Amino acid sequence: MDEKEILRIFAKEKAYLTGHFLLSSGLHSPNYMQCALVLQSAWLAEKFCKELSKKLKSHKIQCVIGPALGGMMVSHEMGRALKVRSLFAERVDGSFSLRRGFSLKKNERVLVVEDVITTGKSIYEVIDLIEASGAKVEAVACLVDRSDGAAVFAQEFHSLLKLRIKTYRPEDCPLCREKKVPLIKPGSRDFKALKK
Numbered sequence: 271m272d273e274k275e276i277l278r279i280f281a282k283e284k285a286y287l288t289g290h291f292l293l294s295s296g297l298h299s300p301n302y303m304q305c306a307l308v309l310q311s312a313w314l315a316e317k318f319c320k321e322l323s324k325k326l327k328s329h330k331i332q333c334v335i336g337p338a339l340g341g342m343m344v345s346h347e348m349g350r351a352l353k354v355r356s357l358f359a360e361r362v363d364g365s366f367s368l369r370r371g372f373s374l375k376k377n378e379r380v381l382v383v384e385d386v387i388t389t390g391k392s393i394y395e396v397i398d399l400i401e402a403s404g405a406k407v408e409a410v411a412c413l414v415d416r417s418d419g420a421a422v423f424a425q426e427f428h429s430l431l432k433l434r435i436k437t438y439r440p441e442d443c444p445l446c447r448e449k450k451v452p453l454i455k456p457g458s459r460d461f462k463a464l465k466k
């Protein structure tokens with residue numbers, strides 16, 4: 271499965287849209303990604319994670335952890351692909367922790383996963399959590415790397431798809447200038463109409 275094929279599946283599942291979108295940041299973009307829409311098809315989540323797991327063959331991973339919520343599904347499916355325990359980290363009073371009796375062993379080799387990495391901030395926090403517990407972060411992996419090279423890790427970093435989504439300030443937006451494609455706010459009524 272190459273990047274083109276993966277992006278084609280994302281587009282087919284309406285997890286990757288092309289148009290004219292108003293983002294929550296106030297910026298405009300010709301594309302919008304909602305990874306949950308592809309992960310809702312559990313068999314696609316399984317397929318993608320199986321593919322991603324091939325890139326991690328050289329590592330002897332013993333456990334997978336993803337930050338909730340986005341990283342949970344990927345952690346689950348990576349755990350299935352690698353046949354290791356799948357954990358998730360949750361935010362408690364603003365910082366990530368392991369709850370529900372989850373624990374790591376000293377020197378356990380851990381893979382940190384996420385659905386989409388943009389800044390890498392959550393991942394850095396989960397890495398700190400793992401290292402503080404005495405376990406070892408072996409690698410980082412995600413389905414979509416949207417960081418455009420900004421997310422840098424001390425460990426090996428693998429992704430299935432590298433995607434740079436352009437954003438514009440409203441006053442600089444070429445789509446606004448062309449006036450051909452209406453501006454849509456993802457999640458709004460218009461957005462739902464667009465998905466039909």
Ligand SMILES: [Zn+2]
Nearest residue numbers: 298443445446
């Ligand atoms: Zn615009």
